[in-house]
Amino acid sequence: MTDRIYLSPPDVGAAERDALLAAFDGGWIAPVGPDLDGFEADIASWTGWPGAVALTSGTAALHLAMLVNGVQPRDDVFVSTFTFAATANAVKYCGANPVFIDSDTTSWNMSPELLATALDDAKLRGKLPKAVIVVDLYGQCADYDAIVPQCRELGITVIQDSAESLMATYKGQPSGTQGDCGVFSFNGNKIMTTSGGGMFVSPTTELSDRVRYLSTQARQPVTHYEHTDIGYNYRLSNLLAAVGRAQFARLPAMSARRIEINSLYRTMLADVPGVSFMPVPEWSKWNGWLTCVLFDEPAVRDRVMEALAAENIESRPLWKPMHVQPAFRNAKSVSDGTSLRLFRHGLCLPSGSILTDDQALATCTIATSTIHGGSRSGRCL
Numbered sequence: 001m002t003d004r005i006y007l008s009p010p011d012v013g014a015a016e017r018d019a020l021l022a023a024f025d026g027g028w029i030a031p032v033g034p035d036l037d038g039f040e041a042d043i044a045s046w047t048g049w050p051g052a053v054a055l056t057s058g059t060a061a062l063h064l065a066m067l068v069n070g071v072q073p074r075d076d077v078f079v080s081t082f083t084f085a086a087t088a089n090a091v092k093y094c095g096a097n098p099v100f101i102d103s104d105t106t107s108w109n110m111s112p113e114l115l116a117t118a119l120d121d122a123k124l125r126g127k128l129p130k131a132v133i134v135v136d137l138y139g140q141c142a143d144y145d146a147i148v149p150q151c152r153e154l155g156i157t158v159i160q161d162s163a164e165s166l167m168a169t170y171k172g173q174p175s176g177t178q179g180d181c182g183v184f185s186f187n188g189n190k191i192m193t194t195s196g197g198g199m200f201v202s203p204t205t206e207l208s209d210r211v212r213y214l215s216t217q218a219r220q221p222v223t224h225y226e227h228t229d230i231g232y233n234y235r236l237s238n239l240l241a242a243v244g245r246a247q248f249a250r251l252p253a254m255s256a257r258r259i260e261i262n263s264l265y266r267t268m269l270a271d272v273p274g275v276s277f278m279p280v281p282e283w284s285k286w287n288g289w290l291t292c293v294l295f296d297e298p299a300v301r302d303r304v305m306e307a308l309a310a311e312n313i314e315s316r317p318l319w320k321p322m323h324v325q326p327a328f329r330n331a332k333s334v335s336d337g338t339s340l341r342l343f344r345h346g347l348c349l350p351s352g353s354i355l356t357d358d359q360a361l362a363t364c365t366i367a368t369s370t371i372h373g374g375s376r377s378g379r380c381l
């Protein structure tokens, strides 16, 4: 049995190890240190926004994003239904109610039309959402020019869950900066990792200062531990920020490698019937995070997934939409079946930047021969 091929494993090595040990040997273990400041400055220079706060996870960043934007118990918050559960969980942490909005077929992200429908309905009911969380799934932005003005007009905050889309751009602008604030994740499976971590970004330091304050137990600036707010312990460790800086320096290359792997898959699967790829609209620059394919037949998708698993290759269905998750069975939704269709027909293929050409080829060979009924030996190239 060959080594297991993972979907999106960490791509770390000497640079990350050296950075981690340098921080350790420098005595910058706790509570903060130069790498934490440096990491925030790195991300701020990429977004062009002054506000950046390094946190323990993307989920923590979402939670605080909601708190600093005034989301309260019983508020409604509109959320992309096609996402990872963390997005919707953060709404529940605030005691607010997620209302799920389905995807469009152009970007697979929040449909501007269905958002309009949901906002019209909210106006009629006399209860506008406090915020809209738009997710940039699989490393690609939503269509913000069709989304943000609708929210601005009604004074609704747009929070961008760009956990998967660092380095992607929308009409040339970095993901995370199209709304009122944004969130990135550095979990182990993301395009870059600190083994666990996240970042809140905002166009003003007023908002990010508030996030930093809440993330460090809401301590007043006095010696005796005075608290006027309920705080959280969400600050990223300086050691992990050091890893983050080393990863960020390599991010352009890691993103380019993922895009190269996607091109390989596209070439190898070009003539295979019943298989198509995630669309990339002309206004989008995708970061390459995960290569996602759709199968005309869900049963074929399942067979391919099983055949890959038998060869120790990890693949996964696309995210199961939140409006069909048991945990959110009581939540309202505006859906037209798009994300459910993507979930039933879609598969994520191994996409990590450490994947070799041979591993991508092996994956395609197994997929192709399974699609052709498993009878003849698959030939991809």
Ligand SMILES: *Cc1c(COP(=O)(O)O)cnc(C)c1O
Pocket: 056, 057, 058, 059, 060, 083, 084, 086, 087, 135, 137, 161, 163, 164, 184, 185, 186, 187, 196, 197, 198
């Ligand atoms: C990974 C992810 C998160 C959560 O980030 P963590 O750092 O794992 O807490 C949130 N939203 C989306 C879309 C994600 O993929």
